[in-house]
Amino acid sequence: MLEGEHVHLSAEAVHVRAHELLPEISLATVYNTLNELVAMGEVLEVSAGSGPKRYDPNVTTPHHHLVCTACGALRDVPAGDFGVEFEPAERYGFVLTGVDVVFQGICPSCLAKTGGSEPPSSMDPIAS
Ligand SMILES: [Zn+2]
Numbered sequence: 608m609l610e611g612e613h614v615h616l617s618a619e620a621v622h623v624r625a626h627e628l629l630p631e632i633s634l635a636t637v638y639n640t641l642n643e644l645v646a647m648g649e650v651l652e653v654s655a656g657s658g659p660k661r662y663d664p665n666v667t668t669p670h671h672h673l674v675c676t677a678c679g680a681l682r683d684v685p686a687g688d689f690g691v692e693f694e695p696a697e698r699y700g701f702v703l704t705g706v707d708v709v710f711q712g713i714c715p716s717c718l719a720k721t722g723g724s725e726p727p728s729s730m731d732p733i734a735s
């Protein structure tokens with residue numbers, strides 16, 4: 608259900624797809640399976656600001672995300688160009704296990720709908 612590029616489905620969207628193949632599958636089963644895949648490292652959980660969590664099969668290439676704050680479209684962006692390193696002294700004793708960077712913006716199709724006017728979005732970084 609999650610195969611393909613730039614696939615970031617919510618559990619409900621996965622359920623809709625799965626339901627076409629397995630009409631008896633429940634949303635709970637989908638959630639459980641997704642949680643197992645996340646625990647196994649096969650799928651990434653992406654918090655894209657507001658809205659439901661999304662599930663991302665792209666675990667092999669480190670990447671950040673670009674989210675449209677109007678429609679929720681999610682795109683992968685390469686992580687390489689955006690340094691998110693910081694000093695060990697600033698880690699409060701934490702051992703880092705990952706980073707989740709989400710850039711917010713307005714996608715081209717939403718921009719076209721609003722006639723290209725400035726979006727009323729804030730620049731607050733997303734606290735996941
Ligand atoms: Zn959009």
Ligand SMILES: [Zn+2]
Nearest residue numbers: 663665670683
């Ligand atoms: Zn992704």
